[in-house]
Amino acid sequence: DTGVSQDPRHKITKRGQNVTFRCDPISEHNRLYWYRQTLGQGPEFLTYFQNEAQLEKSRLLSDRFSAERPKGSFSTLEIQRTEQGDSAMYLCASSHRDSFANTQYFGPGTRLTVL
Amino acid sequence: AQSVTQLGSHVSVSEGALVLLRCNYSSSVPPYLFWYVQYPNQGLQLLLKYTTGATLVKGINGFEAEFKKSETSFHLTKPSAHMSDAAEYFCAVALWGGTASKLTFGTGTRLQVTL
Numbered sequence: 001d002t003g004v005s006q007d008p009r010h011k012i013t014k015r016g017q018n019v020t021f022r023c024d025p026i027s028e029h030n031r032l033y034w035y036r037q038t039l040g041q042g043p044e045f046l047t048y049f050q051n052e053a054q055l056e057k058s059r060l061l062s063d064r065f066s067a068e069r070p071k072g073s074f075s076t077l078e079i080q081r082t083e084q085g086d087s088a089m090y091l092c093a094s095s096h097r098d099s100f101a102n103t104q105y106f107g108p109g110t111r112l113t114v115l
Numbered sequence: 116a117q118s119v120t121q122l123g124s125h126v127s128v129s130e131g132a133l134v135l136l137r138c139n140y141s142s143s144v145p146p147y148l149f150w151y152v153q154y155p156n157q158g159l160q161l162l163l164k165y166t167t168g169a170t171l172v173k174g175i176n177g178f179e180a181e182f183k184k185s186e187t188s189f190h191l192t193k194p195s196a197h198m199s200d201a202a203e204y205f206c207a208v209a210l211w212g213g214t215a216s217k218l219t220f221g222t223g224t225r226l227q228v229t230l
Contacts, residue, residue: 004158033217042119042205042220043159056217091158095216102209102216106151106158 002026004107006092012113013082020078021110025094032075033104034067036060037089049075050097082114117142117208121221129229134178134193136224138206141187147209148189149218150180154202162204165189176200201228 005024013019025032030051035043046065048056051072061067064082069075079086089111093104122137140146147166151159163174170182180191189206203223209216 006158035218040124040222042207042222043218045217045219048217093159093218102147103149103161103164104218105161108158109156111156 004092004094004105006090006107006110008110009108010111010113012115014115015082015084017082018078018080019082019112020076021090021112023075023077023092023094023107025074025092026096026105029094029096029105030072031095031097031102031104032069033093033095034075034077035091035093037091037109038087043091046077079112082112084114087112087114117146117210117219119206119208119219119221121204121206121224123224124222125225125227127227127229128196130198131195134191134196134200134226136191136204136206136226138180138189138191138221139187140189140206140208142208142210144210147216148180148182149207149209150174150178150189150191151205151207151220152202153205153223159205162191196226196228198228198230201226 007022032049034046037043049069064080067077089109091109092107095104118141120139149164150162163172165182173179178193205223206221207218
């Protein structure tokens with residue numbers, strides 16, 4: 001049984017560079033979520049996919065952020081022109097549409113540090 | 116809109132003592148409620164959830180929580196703390212009947228267990 005996986009686990013980049021993160025959900029989970037967690041805070045919702053369709057985006061997701069899930073399986077989150085304020089843990093979660101209460105299972109996260 | 120308040124950002128207990136982590140929620144409709152645990156540099160692991168039915172919910176690692184609608188609370192307890200329980204704990208709410216059911220998290224409570 002494989003859980004949600006994320007790659008890379010850590011990313012250090014310089015301000016202004018672009019970065020891309022990948023999330024592989026639990027197989028057969030058709031819903032996929034991205035959250036951002038800054039130090040000392042709880043995760044905050046960024047965006048949500050059902051299959052390949054991006055159905056909801058938070059106001060936190062500025063136009064420098066883009067997320068895709070091209071074939072309804074893995075997803076990527078890209079941040080363009082990174083800023084120091086983007087430093088955070090980026091968490092991916094997945095759930096099955098038929099799951100009662102839509103229980104979400106989280107990956108280990110990608111920790112981004114922008115210098 | 117829903118929100119979650121976790122009282123106490125840090126809680127310290129002795130090994131073997133009762134653990135009580137507090138969570139109050141605000142929701143305009145019946146909520147789904149969750150507790151997640153996060154170990155350092157890791158993602159979130161689901162401890163337990165309340166959907167409908169029995170208000171006392173049992174989870175993994177000996178934790179349980181009770182949904183009290185009149186108090187809008189969902190406090191997490193464990194009768195006897197173990198050193199391995201030291202972690203950050205997050206309470207979260209999702210709207211009942213919501214399509215996306217994105218999670219709204221509290222700011223977390225760091226549990227310290229001392230000898």
